[in-house]
Amino acid sequence: MSNLKQNIAEEALTPRQIVEALDTYIIGQGEAKKSVAIALRNRWRRLHADESIREEIVPNNIIMIGPTGVGKTEIARRLARLAKAPFIKVEASKYTEVGYVGRDVESMIRDLTDIGVSMVKSEMQEHVREKASEQVEERLLDLLIPPVRKSTPEKRPGFQQHDDAAFDPATASDSDLNHRTREKFREKLRNGELEDRNVEIFVQPTGQNPMMQIFGATGMEDMGMNIQDMLGSLTRGKGKKRQMKIKDARPILLSEESEKLIDDDAAVQEALKRVQNSGIVFIDEIDKVATGSSGDGRGGPDVSRQGVQRDMLPIVEGSNVSTKYGMVKTDHILFIASGAFHTAKPSDLIPELQGRFPIRVEMNSLTEEDFYNILTRPKNALTKQYIAMLKSEQVDLDFSDDAIREIAKVAAEVNASVENIGARRLHTILSSVLEELQFAIPDDIKSGAITIDKSYVDRQLEKLTKNKDLSHYIL
Ligand SMILES: Nc1ncnc2c1ncn2[C@@H]1O[C@H](COP(=O)(O)OP(=O)(O)OP(=O)(O)O)[C@@H](O)[C@H]1O
Numbered sequence: 001m002s003n004l005k006q007n008i009a010e011e012a013l014t015p016r017q018i019v020e021a022l023d024t025y026i027i028g029q030g031e032a033k034k035s036v037a038i039a040l041r042n043r044w045r046r047l048h049a050d051e052s053i054r055e056e057i058v059p060n061n062i063i064m065i066g067p068t069g070v071g072k073t074e075i076a077r078r079l080a081r082l083a084k085a086p087f088i089k090v091e092a093s094k095y096t097e098v099g100y101v102g103r104d105v106e107s108m109i110r111d112l113t114d115i116g117v118s119m120v121k122s123e124m125q126e127h128v129r130e131k132a133s134e135q136v137e138e139r140l141l142d143l144l145i146p147p148v149r150k151s152t153p154e155k156r157p158g159f160q161q162h163d164d165a166a167f168d169p170a171t172a173s174d175s176d177l178n179h180r181t182r183e184k185f186r187e188k189l190r191n192g193e194l195e196d197r198n199v200e201i202f203v204q205p206t207g208q209n210p211m212m213q214i215f216g217a218t219g220m221e222d223m224g225m226n227i228q229d230m231l232g233s234l235t236r237g238k239g240k241k242r243q244m245k246i247k248d249a250r251p252i253l254l255s256e257e258s259e260k261l262i263d264d265d266a267a268v269q270e271a272l273k274r275v276q277n278s279g280i281v282f283i284d285e286i287d288k289v290a291t292g293s294s295g296d297g298r299g300g301p302d303v304s305r306q307g308v309q310r311d312m313l314p315i316v317e318g319s320n321v322s323t324k325y326g327m328v329k330t331d332h333i334l335f336i337a338s339g340a341f342h343t344a345k346p347s348d349l350i351p352e353l354q355g356r357f358p359i360r361v362e363m364n365s366l367t368e369e370d371f372y373n374i375l376t377r378p379k380n381a382l383t384k385q386y387i388a389m390l391k392s393e394q395v396d397l398d399f400s401d402d403a404i405r406e407i408a409k410v411a412a413e414v415n416a417s418v419e420n421i422g423a424r425r426l427h428t429i430l431s432s433v434l435e436e437l438q439f440a441i442p443d444d445i446k447s448g449a450i451t452i453d454k455s456y457v458d459r460q461l462e463k464l465t466k467n468k469d470l471s472h473y474i475l
């Protein structure tokens, strides 16, 4: 526990810091940001609470409700980077009730555990990196100059030392020669002189075997054993010898060597602790498994959806899920659900499930002012993306302030008159505005500075905004 505590303590952001970090990508939605920030910080608080009560403190799961395109998924995505804890984002609609074909709900915990394990392993690999690189160097040297066989006499009297003065190639033993060559190559290797030299190494087949994916899809992974590993070990050793440059071989050897240096059992134990104490599952599109007002609970998909909800209950409430690394207790895993709830309402979820998400946050519809900010402020703002893209063609794109205001205004108008798709509208509008320009570069416009102003925006959008029908299709 102490190790785990330390790990979380070092990295724990305060609620305000979390909100600030989210602010760099997401405009508005203060309430939602605050809720997730508190929930995240509470993980840390629990681990630092008195041991006698620690087990009793359960996370307050959150459900985020808001129209489409207002940043629900975006918050999840950004949170994943901040959490520094095993984090998985899943889509509720991907799961099916136990017994039906498809993934069962428990697999989200298995996936979370996989993430936890690889997270811990890569941290551990980082720790042994130096040692591993030393071993890689030796292996590369072995490949470059195969070591001499032991049959030659190790040393001859008088030649134990490798000082240059005493060295005479004519009388030196094979191993002396070999040693000297090796050291020369080591120097060259370190200087980066041999990066393009070819070596031959064994490469283990990587990537998923298509067969395993079929097994996965039909739920065979639930058999409690790890078929993937079984098949893996059957096919292992079928690695191929491949010629490659030293610079390409190095990362492969490095991961092999660091894999050897870490203690797998310790990694798994640490990962299980982290998953159980600080794991976060973000369930997106939860409204897709709500039955909706049309469903009376009987008939096809509704039954299955309710089944998914019912399967979720024990996991969210706290139960044991068996994974290939052992049992995982879900009591302290934090669940954040989100959904647009267009057709279905939160009250269409089965009551038990509603009760397990005590915190509800409403996400707001975005305003024209929000759109303006979304276009300009976030680190990855759309305008910044286009500027960066066209820079590659030596075009300096620039947007005047009134042009951005105009785009925001049109987006708000089209959302109001056609359909509210939130900030996604900005993508469609901006791409229409810039279509002609993007096509003309670099054939007609070679390079230089281009400023998009309000009149340019109006001209590009005129045809579309005038014609309601057309705007239905295009914007
Ligand atoms: N508040 C916001 N600030 C910045 N960008 C936003 C905001 N809301 C949405 N966006 C942008 O709009 C796009 C869609 O947002 P997102 O995927 O979060 O929608 P959503 O709320 O999950 O909608 P849905 O219910 O349809 O899944 C993203 O590319 C995101 O960058």
Ligand SMILES: [Mg+2]
Residues within 6 Å of the ligand: 072, 073, 074, 284, 285
């Ligand atoms: Mg979404």
